[in-house]
Amino acid sequence: GNRSDGRKGDLVATDARHVLHPWADLSALGRPESLIVCEADGVEVVDSSGRRYLDAIGGMWCVTVGYGRRELVDAMRAQAQKMPYFTPFGDISNAPATELAATLAALAPGDLNRVHFTTCGSTAVESAVRIAHLYFASRGMPEKRHVLSRVDAYHGSTFLAASLSGKEADRTRFQYESRWVHHLASPGYDPDTSSVSADQRLRELVEGMKRTITEIGPEKVACFIAEPILASGGVLVPPPGYHEATRELCRRYDILYISDEVVSGFGRLGHFFASEVRFGIVPDLLVTAKGLTSGYQPLGAVLISDRIADSLVAGADPAKPVFSNGFTYSGHPVACATALANIDVMERDDICGHVRDVGPYFIDRLRELRTSPIVYAVRGDHLMACVECQVPGEVGPTPRNQALAQRVDAYCEEAGLLVRPYENLCILSPPLVITRADIDRIVNILADALARAE
Ligand code: PLP
Numbered sequence: 084g085n086r087s088d089g090r091k092g093d094l095v096a097t098d099a100r101h102v103l104h105p106w107a108d109l110s111a112l113g114r115p116e117s118l119i120v121c122e123a124d125g126v127e128v129v130d131s132s133g134r135r136y137l138d139a140i141g142g143m144w145c146v147t148v149g150y151g152r153r154e155l156v157d158a159m160r161a162q163a164q165k166m167p168y169f170t171p172f173g174d175i176s177n178a179p180a181t182e183l184a185a186t187l188a189a190l191a192p193g194d195l196n197r198v199h200f201t202t203c204g205s206t207a208v209e210s211a212v213r214i215a216h217l218y219f220a221s222r223g224m225p226e227k228r229h230v231l232s233r234v235d236a237y238h239g240s241t242f243l244a245a246s247l248s249g250k251e252a253d254r255t256r257f258q259y260e261s262r263w264v265h266h267l268a269s270p271g272y273d274p275d276t277s278s279v280s281a282d283q284r285l286r287e288l289v290e291g292m293k294r295t296i297t298e299i300g301p302e303k304v305a306c307f308i309a310e311p312i313l314a315s316g317g318v319l320v321p322p323p324g325y326h327e328a329t330r331e332l333c334r335r336y337d338i339l340y341i342s343d344e345v346v347s348g349f350g351r352l353g354h355f356f357a358s359e360v361r362f363g364i365v366p367d368l369l370v371t372a373k374g375l376t377s378g379y380q381p382l383g384a385v386l387i388s389d390r391i392a393d394s395l396v397a398g399a400d401p402a403k404p405v406f407s408n409g410f411t412y413s414g415h416p417v418a419c420a421t422a423l424a425n426i427d428v429m430e431r432d433d434i435c436g437h438v439r440d441v442g443p444y445f446i447d448r449l450r451e452l453r454t455s456p457i458v459y460a461v462r463g464d465h466l467m468a469c470v471e472c473q474v475p476g477e478v479g480p481t482p483r484n485q486a487l488a489q490r491v492d493a494y495c496e497e498a499g500l501l502v503r504p505y506e507n508l509c510i511l512s513p514p515l516v517i518t519r520a521d522i523d524r525i526v527n528i529l530a531d532a533l534a535r536a537e
Contacts, residue, residue: 094119100525104242112154118496123150126514126521128501136496139525140503141512144314145378149516155379160423162417171200171413179419186426189384193365195386202347204372206443207383208308211368212243213408215306215339218391221398228263229299231292231307231338235269235316238308238343247308249316252289261516265299267292270309275453276460288321289328301336306368311357314346316471318462326362333367339391342366345383349374350429350515352465353439357398367384367391372436374515377425380418400405433490438465438515441522448526449511455533457487466517470509470529471537480506487536494532500525 099115119131126149128138141147148155162179169177184198197488199214201207212230219227232238236249245254246261249269268291272284279287296304313319333340342364347357348371354360358369370393372383395406412418429435442465449468450461461472472488473479484507492504503510513525 115373116502121184121368124152125149126517128467131424132473136499136501137513137521137528138420138501138510139511139513140501141466141514142378143377143503144177144351144512145373146164147350147374147515148377148425148432149514152377152424152428154378154428155377155421156425158420159379159417167243168412168416170411172409177414177416177419179416180414183270183414185486186423186529187371187384190426191369191386192356192359194389195365195369196389197387197392199385199387199408200419201372201383201384201385202372202410202412202415205241205244205383206344206410206413207345207370207372207385208238208244208341208343209241210308210408211341211370211385211467212247212306212308214368214385214391214395215341215404217307218339218394219401220311221394224302226303227337228377229304230262230264231260231267231295232264233270233309233313234310235266235271235313235319236310236474237313237315238361240309243490258466265295266468267295269313269319270314270321270325271313271317273320273460273462273463285322285324285328288325289332290481290489292329292332292353295537296332296336297340301338304338306339306341307333307405308341308343310343310345310349311352311362312464312467314467314512315505315510317471317505318464318467318510320462320464324422330364340364341370343370345372346374346512348466349425350435350438351467351512353442354435355429375425376418377428379425380415381412382415382418384414384466415465432516441517441519444465444519445513445517445522447451448522449529452524452529452533454531455537457491457533457537462513466513466515468511469505470511470533472507472509472533490536491532494535495528498527498528498531500532502529 095115098117099113120128121131122129127135131133147344174450186195186260187198192254232247234249246264249266252331270288330340344356352361358364358366367388369386374381446463453461456475457472460471462469473484489505490508491509497503
């Protein structure tokens with residue numbers, strides 16, 4: 084093809100000419116509008132023209148300990164120098180992966196003591212579902228294959244992970260839907276905007292799940308996958324008791340509960356993992372990625388209960404005992420060394436304690452924005468939040484409401500703040516190290532942007 088010189092030329096023009104971004108707006112492909120981020124420190128990033136922004140996206144939910152952390156960079160460099168890569172297949176491992184597995188087991192709830200490393204969140208989700216299928220096969224129940232997910236969930240962009248995701252348009256555009264995947268109702272409950280009580284909503288959700296299990300037949304359902312709080316679906320918080328009740332249904336019907344903590348894990352809700360401490364459940368499988376390395380390296384992991392791991396061993400098919408799942412870069416040594424350094428920093432600086440301290444302030448300050456006539460709702464928990472925009476009286480992600488959120492986003496960017504526009508939402512997931520002063524800056528810029536967009 085034609086090659087323009089990206090080094091010497093204008094980066095924005097070069098990007099417009101050559102790159103197809105993940106989740107790109109295809110109608111804008113080729114327009115020289117990309118933000119090219121070149122440097123970062125603390126909670127701020129700098130673009131190719133030298134403009135500085137407060138990053139209220141946290142990279143992509145993932146930059147938790149902030150940018151420019153010497154400890155993480157030193158760990159990356161030292162591991163790359165010492166041993167940059169070797170295969171993780173079969174009976175071979177590398178020292179950081181082995182050490183990280185033990186560290187994760189110590190941090191994880193219950194008996195989640197065995198770790199299967201992957202390369203990112205999507206591959207961890209896919210692997211978790213495969214482990215669920217293999218588990219039932221190991222118990223002589225290969226017909227237990229169906230998977231329960233929820234409308235509005237997001238579990239990734241690979242084939243199976245995309246099929247599990249709950250946005251109709253994202254799935255059907257590629258015709259990848261699986262006949263084994265079922266989407267239960269979106270569990271979001273917002274007391275500010277809902278016309279029913281939390282208890283009633285909870286009853287409806289639990290009844291709906293029970294009905295779906297009964298219709299499919301419990302003997303055919305392998306697993307239920309759930310984010311504690313739906314992140315990319317719009318920061319949807321389920322009614323109190325939802326996770327305990329769905330966990331109990333899973334136990335009753337012998338269905339594995341997979342908690343997708345790709346976003347909620349590693350401090351965003353004030354704990355290393357939210358499932359047990361915040362939502363009172365110990366899942367059978369837990370998926371983590373993103374904040375695991377603070378975004379400095381790509382890495383994902385499935386944490387597996389001892390009960391499941393033991394069954395895989397006991398029920399292994401003697402003719403085919405291989406777990407045929409894994410990636411060249413599963414548990415990459417540089418990524419695992421980064422994760423270990425990240426966990427050290429999180430523990431030393433008590434990052435989770437800091438989130439528990441500033442998280443409620445963040446949500447309270449954001450909720451002040453509800454006085455704007457174009458704000459329909461402000462939702463969130465600790466450092467995951469969203470502001471839902473609407474033209475007065477027009478509820479939902481209508482084209483006009485989406486355009487409104489995009490205007491708010493653009494005004495924020497002009498004022499030096501990056502928020503993430505999604506449908507008619509502005510999603511916020513700042514680095515966990517933000518201060519009260521940073522939070523005030525975020526809220527003040529957002530308030531001005533909303534006033535301009537009215
Ligand atoms: N699960 C959840 C809850 C996510 O939010 C995401 C990504 O945003 C994924 C899985 C997929 O992770 P990745 O993009 O690392 O493949």
